[in-house]
Each structure stands twice: as structure tokens, then as C-alpha cells.
Amino acid sequence: MWAAQHEAPIYSRLIQERGDIPAQVRAAAEQTLRDLERVMPAPLPRQQPSQSAPALHSGARTL
Structure with missing residues (x-):
């Protein structure tokens, strides 16, 4: 019980x-x-993106 x-x-x-x-x-x-x-049940953990998936850029465009 409580002290x-x-x-x-x-x-x-x-x-x-x-x-x-x-x-x-x-x-x-x-x-x-x-x-x-x-x-x-708890949701399954998210899978890590694969190395071959394109990376998201922070708004910089390349031509």
C-alpha cells in the first residue's frame, strides 16, 4: 500500500x-x-525502406 x-x-x-x-x-x-x-493486436512494425527506393529530397530539384 501507499507509503x-x-x-x-x-x-x-x-x-x-x-x-x-x-x-x-x-x-x-x-x-x-x-x-x-x-x-x-498491436500493428506490425513499419518496414524500413529498401536501398533501391528513391530517396525523398528536401525540395531541391535536379535537372
Whole structure:
């Protein structure tokens, strides 16, 4: 639990009465992220451009 509980008796009492809401929210957020990763896999990394591909120039034209 939070280290400041020992310094803040009001916070400790609130946790005893209401539960550790920040920890519950954190756990729910982590579960949501796991669920999302399962149904929406991360996109594949972009491929590096090949050496034969033309390079982009910064606006300078050659004739």
C-alpha cells in the first residue's frame, strides 16, 4: 500500500472504510489493457525502406 498511509491517518481510515479505490482503478485499467491487447493486436512494425527506393529530397530539384 501507499507509503504515506502511516503519515496520513485520514487516508488509512478511508481505505479501511471504502477500500483502496486507486488500487482498484489501477487493476481495472490493467485488465482493460489486457483485454484490448487480446482483441486488438498491436500493428506490425513499419518496414524500413529498401536501398533501391528513391530517396525523398528536401525540395531541391535536379535537372
